């Protein structure tokens with residue numbers, strides 16, 4: 001089975017040499033998962049998935065492991081963000097204890113960002129850390145959440161408040177799994193793809209403009225290219241700033257300060273994450289234009305690309321605006337966002353297609369007017 005491979009290399013630590021892993025992208029590659037896990041020394045595996053991907057995807061992973069001589073159990077959680085919880089993590093820890101899992105057991109996360117973040121966190125914490133693999137089955141997970149080692153769960157007080165940096169042993173992005181993904185979820189993932197073009201890669205942005213038709217029809221060659229390029233760009237950022245310390249990794253938050261505020265205001269569940277990011281990028285581009293960092297041409301190009309990929313630019317594009325709170329309420333939510341620093345507003349803003357900068361101290365009055 002042919003596939004593309006991206007190697008992600010992380011710096012040496014005091015106690016270990018360089019760490020690295022492969023991100024494999026291709027069609028039908030779940031069949032190769034078992035061999036890779038076997039070569040990594042596993043004798044046993046536990047698959048953690050959500051109940052919507054148990055059939056056919058977690059089962060396919062299980063068969064691949066079995067064919068390589070690895071016994072695997074499947075533990076599933078309810079689909080949806082609410083499974084990224086303390087109680088689900090606790091349930092999984094206890095299930096692993098009941099299965100008498102030891103350090104020669106590897107965890108396999110099969111699913112979207114929810115399954116990956118939760119399973120990764122459980123792997124990071126059980127028995128002080130079990131090796132784990134990511135088998136992302138949503139576009140969001142293939143281009144973003146499965147790469148880079150951020151794992152975590154939510155608290156009532158906020159999303160992703162408890163977590164760990166815990167890198168996978170490898171990532172198997174099998175684009176065939178996307179065949180069962182609903183259109184709305186697929187398009188939501190495209191928002192993160194557009195984000196990579198805006199923040200890092202003008203040529204990729206232009207490619208997306210030229211291939212929007214094939215992308216929406218999920219032409220396999222187009223999907224492989226966009227997953228590969230996105231994964232490559234995310235991997236390069238993570239390599240430079242694994243633990244979000246230098247500010248580089250923060251550029252991945254383009255559109256997310258506004259996006260998280262829209263998500264929170266809408267109540268989790270009304271907007272998909274990528275839809276919120278599309279609205280957020282639309283607002284961020286207008287903010288950048290307002291303060292003279294970019295021209296109207298940038299805004300028009302980004303708007304046109306988002307639109308041609310079936311993404312919303314405004315709440316009205318999603319049908320109803322009744323959930324949209326007044327500007328002050330949105331500003332208050334942004335003030336609480338853990339990415340804001342000491343009350344003043346910080347945004348990732350573009351200077352041109354393919355380049356963004358972190359901008360501190362934005363006047364809240366300008367933001368209020370935009371909202």
Ligand SMILES: NC(=O)c1ccc[n+]([C@@H]2O[C@H](COP(=O)([O-])OP(=O)(O)OC[C@H]3O[C@@H](n4cnc5c(N)ncnc54)[C@H](O)[C@@H]3O)[C@@H](O)[C@H]2O)c1
Pocket residue numbers: 050051052053057079080081084111112113114115117137138139140141144145146147148149150151159160177178179180181182185273
């Ligand atoms: N760790 C990171 O770096 C990172 C980055 C971005 C997002 N995230 C997290 O990822 C989550 C969002 O991820 P998501 O959009 O993948 O959501 P998700 O995991 O909830 O998946 C979306 C929906 O699609 C279903 N699904 C998954 N794969 C499917 C398939 N192949 N066919 C049919 N249905 C399928 C799921 O059951 C779910 O209902 C959020 O919790 C977010 O915080 C994490």
Ligand SMILES: [Zn+2]
Pocket residue numbers: 144192256273277
């Ligand atoms: Zn995102």
